[in-house]
Amino acid sequence: MTHASELPVLPKGKAADSGLTAGIPREDAILSAANLTIAFAALLFGGLAGLLQGFVRSGYLELPSWISYYALLTAHGVLLVLVLSSFFSIGYLYAGTSKVLGGLAPMTRNFGWAGFALMSVGTAMAAFFILAGKANVLYTFYTPMQAHPWFYIGLALIVVGILLNCVGMFITYQGWRKQHPGQLTPLFAFFSNAVFVLWVFASLFIAVFVVGLVIPWAFGWVPTIDPMIGRTLFWAFGHTLVNIWMLTSISAWYVSMPKVIGGKVFSDSLARVAVVILVVANVPGGFHHQILDPGLSVELKFLHVIQTFMIIFPSLMTAFAMLATMERAGRAKGVTSLLGWWKILPWSDARFFALIVAMFAFIPAGLGGIINASNQINQVVHNSIWVTGHLHLTVGTTVMLTFFAVSYWLIPFLSGRKMTKVLNRLAIAQTIIWASGMLIMSGAMHINGLLGSPRRTANTTYTGHEAAADWALYESFMAIGGMILFGAITLLIYIWVQLAFFAPKGETEFPIGEDDSKKDVSPLFMDRWAIWVVLATLSIAIAYVIPLADFVSGHNPGSPPFLMP
Amino acid sequence: MRIHHYEKLWLIIGSLILIIFLSILAVQTFVLDMGPPSHAETIDPQSVRESELFANTGLQEVGDKEYEIAMIAEMFAFRPGDLEVPVGSTVHFTLASPDVTHGFKITDTNINVMVVPGHISKISHTFDESGEYLILCNEYCGLGHEYMANTITVK
Amino acid sequence: MKKPSRQSVQGKGHTTAEESSLKGTFVSVLILAAIMVASWAAIMLLFLERF
Structure with a gap:
């Protein structure tokens, strides 16, 4: 076991990434692998639910009476946006942090396993009640729809498990800082810590909602609940979750992509600035899900729109940094023409190929997000299937392809194996299949959304109304896209099983890029998270104090429960 | 830096x-x-069906080609049912839910507003083109959500 | 990574060489900006058309 204290002394204020051992302590590898296993199972089952939904919505399939379209939809949402993304980000960030900080602290492992256990039990409980038809409330579980009370206990366990993982990460991060006074934490660890800080913010909102309001109401101890408080707390969590995925993904873009293409991190210090802005500005972005809600004034909504727009800024920085990293790598290899560096990128390396396709997907994904957040324009797209298409471009394509790219080095890194040429080729094919499936499906969803088709709605012709007749064509495209995607999932699982158990033994590198502008290191206060947490709390206060105070002041009438089904 | x-x-x-x-x-x-529609007024969801505001269900002419209507969005219908107005009419919709959260959307218009129990939602639109517009619920509201729709005919 | 000494020298001075070397990046982000304006404007027009 490598303790942080045994590490070679590193130069001051510099990212301490290079020169460490390739592997990580075995205990850390097992913890990471355990988390990844659940994530991959969630992808399989969540993907299967998605495939069936595509068939039902387009009218190709009728479900047996014991399961409803909405149970599948609930399973799809909970398994993919909550279970897959949280288990994957924990497995990946724990492994990477263990690598760059020279092992996790023993206490971190304890917290990690305790969190893993709670999250797994919670997932199993939630999945049971969803499949039993006792929780047809979708992953947003808007009150006053009510599921079986133990479904909410399952969700609460997942959240508490995530919080334990946060504590685990903070112990290792702060322990390293104490043992390395005057040094800046490595960029990867900085990203990890940021993700877990966001997890804390997200978890607190959802914990107050689920544990403080929903569970007492679901067990009947409290007669009514205020749906507006629920929506507000849910989206403070929900939109933070979005940036948890994004931050996890861009950690691979910023830190690993440069090494994969044989270049360097464009600017370590600016990467940290982007991370900090994301953390500070993030939570109020949740309000753009409530632009069409009653009970919030136009002025307040506009304030929220401005706050949501602030989250776009770090993405502008990211776009530049990624392109600059690639251009510099090309220039270092002697390319002189204006855009010639695009050509010599390692397109045939699946790790890079999946990453670059993910980045390209982020262009329409991000632009769609700007449109969604644009106040009155939201009326064109709100709750239409455009939003579903948007979600499949963001988390479904950008985040998922990044996770897949990460898995192509993370799994062999953990299993002590090497990617073969054949697997690499299959992974490239997987990327192409996945991206085309998503392009077809989410493209059709965007178009249908603009034509007025609602999201989260089972197959219906609206008694033959002509507006709904226009949607049928694109619904077929959605089903075709879904089929292609499920094919891609099976291929992916084959690649994962090979990488985990059958690929030839060998050492795989966890790519960690070196900083290109070493003279321009970040000031040490960047590592003082207390500052960023205070600023984030302030930005949350600006957005939330007025509406929440208004809601809890007591003049909102409560709602009794409506059991689903 | x-x-x-x-x-x-x-x-x-x-x-x-x-x-x-x-x-x-x-x-x-x-x-x-x-x-965006941002009306702020509360109503007890359990009294929506009995309230005076929603008792008079039907289009009320309040001016030249200007109408008001109070609609209840409930599982799984909008009440009253199908509507009809002359071309060029401005319609002011007032909505509330006696049960769960619904969405009120009319295709080919910008009418799109959440109907959250406990709150009254208001939204207006001028129908300049004739046709039969589809009114649908665009927020999942239970196992019959996909049946929650009717029409407004403009002629 | 192989030649850290050479790289760090590059990163230090040579501002002009460095800046000219990011022209491709700048052109690429400008294309991105154009797409951003176009897509936003398209939906805005749809909003106005339906108003």
Whole structure:
């Protein structure tokens, strides 16, 4: 076991990434692998639910009476946006942090396993009640729809498990800082810590909602609940979750992509600035899900729109940094023409190929997000299937392809194996299949959304109304896209099983890029998270104090429960 | 923290674009009164069906080609049912839910508003083109959600 | 990574060489900006058309 204290002394204020051992302590590898296993199972089952939904919505399939379209939809949402993304980000960030900080602290492992256990039990409980038809409330579980009370206990366990993982990460991060006074934490660890800080913010909102309001109401101890408080707390969590995925993904873009293409991190210090802005500005972005809600004034909504727009800024920085990293790598290899560096990128390396396709997907994904957040324009797209298409471009394509790219080095890194040429080729094919499936499906969803088709709605012709007749064509495209995607999932699982158990033994590198502008290191206060947490709390206060105070002041009438089904 | 010349330029251009977007949105919202529906008024969901506001269910002519209607959005229907107005009519919709959260959307228009129990939602639209518009619930509201729809005919 | 000494020298001075070397990046982000304006404007027009 490598303790942080045994590490070679590193130069001051510099990212301490290079020169460490390739592997990580075995205990850390097992913890990471355990988390990844659940994530991959969630992808399989969540993907299967998605495939069936595509068939039902387009009218190709009728479900047996014991399961409803909405149970599948609930399973799809909970398994993919909550279970897959949280288990994957924990497995990946724990492994990477263990690598760059020279092992996790023993206490971190304890917290990690305790969190893993709670999250797994919670997932199993939630999945049971969803499949039993006792929780047809979708992953947003808007009150006053009510599921079986133990479904909410399952969700609460997942959240508490995530919080334990946060504590685990903070112990290792702060322990390293104490043992390395005057040094800046490595960029990867900085990203990890940021993700877990966001997890804390997200978890607190959802914990107050689920544990403080929903569970007492679901067990009947409290007669009514205020749906507006629920929506507000849910989206403070929900939109933070979005940036948890994004931050996890861009950690691979910023830190690993440069090494994969044989270049360097464009600017370590600016990467940290982007991370900090994301953390500070993030939570109020949740309000753009409530632009069409009653009970919030136009002025307040506009304030929220401005706050949501602030989250776009770090993405502008990211776009530049990624392109600059690639251009510099090309220039270092002697390319002189204006855009010639695009050509010599390692397109045939699946790790890079999946990453670059993910980045390209982020262009329409991000632009769609700007449109969604644009106040009155939201009326064109709100709750239409455009939003579903948007979600499949963001988390479904950008985040998922990044996770897949990460898995192509993370799994062999953990299993002590090497990617073969054949697997690499299959992974490239997987990327192409996945991206085309998503392009077809989410493209059709965007178009249908603009034509007025609602999201989260089972197959219906609206008694033959002509507006709904226009949607049928694109619904077929959605089903075709879904089929292609499920094919891609099976291929992916084959690649994962090979990488985990059958690929030839060998050492795989966890790519960690070196900083290109070493003279321009970040000031040490960047590592003082207390500052960023205070600023984030302030930005949350600006957005939330007025509406929440208004809601809890007591003049909102409560709602009794409506059991689903 | 040194920022490359081109990056500075890009961040300025990008921010300017975002500020222009916001300015257009702000002018529309605060000067032209085109902001999103944001009515703030509460109502006890358990009394919606008995309330005076929603007792008179039907289009009320309040001016020249101007109508008001109070609609209940409930599992799984909008009450009253199908509507009919002359071309060029402005309709002011007032909505509330006696049960769960619903969405009120009319295709080919910007009418799109959440109906959250406990609150009254208001939204207006002028129907300049004739046709049969589909009114549908666009927020999942239970196992019969996909049946929650009717029409407004403009002629 | 192989030649850290050479790289760090590059990263230090040579501002002009460095800046000219990011022209491709700048052009690429400008294309991105154009797409951003176009897509936003398209939906804005749809909003106005339906108003």
